[in-house]
Amino acid sequence: MAEVFAKAEFAGRWFGTMCLSEPQAGSSLSDVATRATPDGEGFEADPLGPRYRLRGNKMWISGGEHEITENIVHLVLAKIPGPDGKPIPGTKGISLFIVPKRLVDERGELTGERNDVALAGLNHKLGYRGTTNTLLNFGEGRYPVRGQSGGGLNGAGAGAVGYLVGRPGDGLRCMFHMMNEARIGVGLGAVMLGYAGYEASLDYAKQRPQGRSIRPEGKDASQPQVPIIRHADVRRMLLAQKSYVEGGLALELYCARLVDELNTGDAAAARDAGLLLEVLTPIAKSWPSEWCLEANSLAIQIHGGYGYTRDFMVEQYWRDNRLNMIHEGTHGITHGIQALDLLGRKVVMDGGAGLKLLATRIGATVERAGHVGGLAEPANLLAGALQRLGAATKSAWATGVPEEALANATPYLQAFGHVVLAWIWLDVALAAERAAGTLRAGKLGAMRYFFAYELPKVDAWLAVVASRNDVCRTLAEDAF
Ligand SMILES: Cc1cc2nc3c(=O)[nH]c(=O)nc-3n(C[C@H](O)[C@H](O)[C@H](O)COP(=O)(O)OP(=O)(O)OC[C@H]3O[C@@H](n4cnc5c(N)ncnc54)[C@H](O)[C@@H]3O)c2cc1C
Numbered sequence: 001m002a003e004v005f006a007k008a009e010f011a012g013r014w015f016g017t018m019c020l021s022e023p024q025a026g027s028s029l030s031d032v033a034t035r036a037t038p039d040g041e042g043f044e045a046d047p048l049g050p051r052y053r054l055r056g057n058k059m060w061i062s063g064g065e066h067e068i069t070e071n072i073v074h075l076v077l078a079k080i081p082g083p084d085g086k087p088i089p090g091t092k093g094i095s096l097f098i099v100p101k102r103l104v105d106e107r108g109e110l111t112g113e114r115n116d117v118a119l120a121g122l123n124h125k126l127g128y129r130g131t132t133n134t135l136l137n138f139g140e141g142r143y144p145v146r147g148q149s150g151g152g153l154n155g156a157g158a159g160a161v162g163y164l165v166g167r168p169g170d171g172l173r174c175m176f177h178m179m180n181e182a183r184i185g186v187g188l189g190a191v192m193l194g195y196a197g198y199e200a201s202l203d204y205a206k207q208r209p210q211g212r213s214i215r216p217e218g219k220d221a222s223q224p225q226v227p228i229i230r231h232a233d234v235r236r237m238l239l240a241q242k243s244y245v246e247g248g249l250a251l252e253l254y255c256a257r258l259v260d261e262l263n264t265g266d267a268a269a270a271r272d273a274g275l276l277l278e279v280l281t282p283i284a285k286s287w288p289s290e291w292c293l294e295a296n297s298l299a300i301q302i303h304g305g306y307g308y309t310r311d312f313m314v315e316q317y318w319r320d321n322r323l324n325m326i327h328e329g330t331h332g333i334t335h336g337i338q339a340l341d342l343l344g345r346k347v348v349m350d351g352g353a354g355l356k357l358l359a360t361r362i363g364a365t366v367e368r369a370g371h372v373g374g375l376a377e378p379a380n381l382l383a384g385a386l387q388r389l390g391a392a393t394k395s396a397w398a399t400g401v402p403e404e405a406l407a408n409a410t411p412y413l414q415a416f417g418h419v420v421l422a423w424i425w426l427d428v429a430l431a432a433e434r435a436a437g438t439l440r441a442g443k444l445g446a447m448r449y450f451f452a453y454e455l456p457k458v459d460a461w462l463a464v465v466a467s468r469n470d471v472c473r474t475l476a477e478d479a480f
Pocket residue numbers: 017018019020021023024025026027028059060061062125128133323326327328329330331332333334335336337340
């Protein structure tokens with residue numbers, strides 16, 4: 001059955017959505033309230049797969065309603081009640097269903113009957129306005145299927161028809177199986193928006209005359225103004241952007257290569273790629289979401305007042321990029337949740353095997369750079385930061401109390417990301433050493449910027465992690 005739907009989607013006839021979030025269940029998918037009940041006698045014998053009726057609301061569904069394709073296929077997470085009629089608590093109770101907007105026969109042809117999936121509202125977003133974003137009601141009775149109108153969301157008999165994918169309770173595993181690489185895709189999208197802003201602001205900085213040199217010759221107001229790229233502070237903003245977006249791009253390409261190695265490498269290479277991806281994927285998603293957004297903010301700043309208007313694209317890049325810290329392409333892992341995943345699970349799993357392998361790879365780059373004139377100093381700085389990251393990871397977990405360790409998961413994610421990016425920049429610098437001209441100068445300049453202005457931030461982030469600073473988790477609610 002899944003093939004019938006997949007073929008039609010592949011052919012561009014149908015559009016697929018992912019329906020995980022609900023108004024009351026975003027980060028916490030275990031609280032999904034959409035219910036699926038077997039659709040009468042013989043429900044398991046349907047040629048399209050075990051047939052259920054779904055009732056519930058799904059929030060934030062991208063592309064949830066439109067007329068661009070002849071059908072829309074919703075992949076919906078819902079809970080099948082147990083023998084006692086109650087849903088199984090937690091994520092174990094979640095199953096995955098295919099719910100088409102328009103019903104189809106076993107060959108995938110439209111039957112002409114509408115399924116009970118109704119648009120309840122459109123979300124008016126800050127950015128990403130090229131896609132509709134919807135609140136959908138499943139099984140409210142607006143489009144009764146096969147004469148069963150029921151009585152609203154709780155009415156017996158009503159419900160949107162859905163076909164089970166995989167086994168009951170296997171919903172999250174099935175959904176994530178399809179999205180292994182989605183986080184790298186989101187990171188790459190964030191990089192591209194950052195890059196577009198960098199290019200736009202670089203162009204603007206070369207053309208916008210404003211002010212004069214702070215050297216003595218600049219005191220002569222009869223002289224023409226200089227382009228703003230001559231001011232050191234504007235160059236600072238350009239270098240920050242360059243280090244974020246070019247570093248981010250190199251990171252995403254490295255992760256994409258690891259994904260290839262998972263599939264094409266020999267057994268040892270595939271195992272290593274898998275381990276590295278465990279610890280690097282949260283960074284591939286979160287680091288560009290945060291820092292390439294900052295790049296977009298700096299691009300606005302370089303445009304001055306003009307950047308705050310719709311006359312230039314940079315404001316749209318920022319608005320569009322702001323989404324990436326909140327969602328994950330088609331469903332969400334916010335920045336905070338990503339941080340908990342990294343410190344709470346990824347760096348401690350298998351006795352810290354992923355973190356150890358990453359440290360080995362970073363150590364190898366440090367070793368190589370140590371022998372190259374001009375790179376020995378950043379190599380030492382990176383080695384020190386890596387050592388302090390490892391020590392802070394241990395200190396965070398020293399008491400073994402998750403509440404204490406994880407209270408500062410986001411500063412940990414930030415520090416981890418900056419150490420990884422310093423490694424990426426050192427590796428880029430090693431390659432740039434062999435290049436010539438402006439390419440070499442630009443890459444080495446951005447690397448120097450990153451080590452001088454960005455890497456020192458790691459120590460401030462790690463200080464609260466290592467000391468298990470408790471102000472955030474302990475301040476009384478009424479003191480805010
Ligand atoms: C434009 C857009 C498109 C989207 N597209 C889809 C889609 O197609 N399909 C879909 O299913 N969903 C989609 N989403 C939904 C998105 O996945 C959710 O917005 C996201 O999962 C966050 O859920 P929430 O909005 O309910 O926020 P909440 O879960 O309420 O979170 C609010 C804040 O609290 C923090 N927080 C929550 N729990 C914890 C915790 N345990 N520890 C620490 N911090 C916590 C979060 O990090 C966040 O900062 C989309 C969202 C947007 C904005």
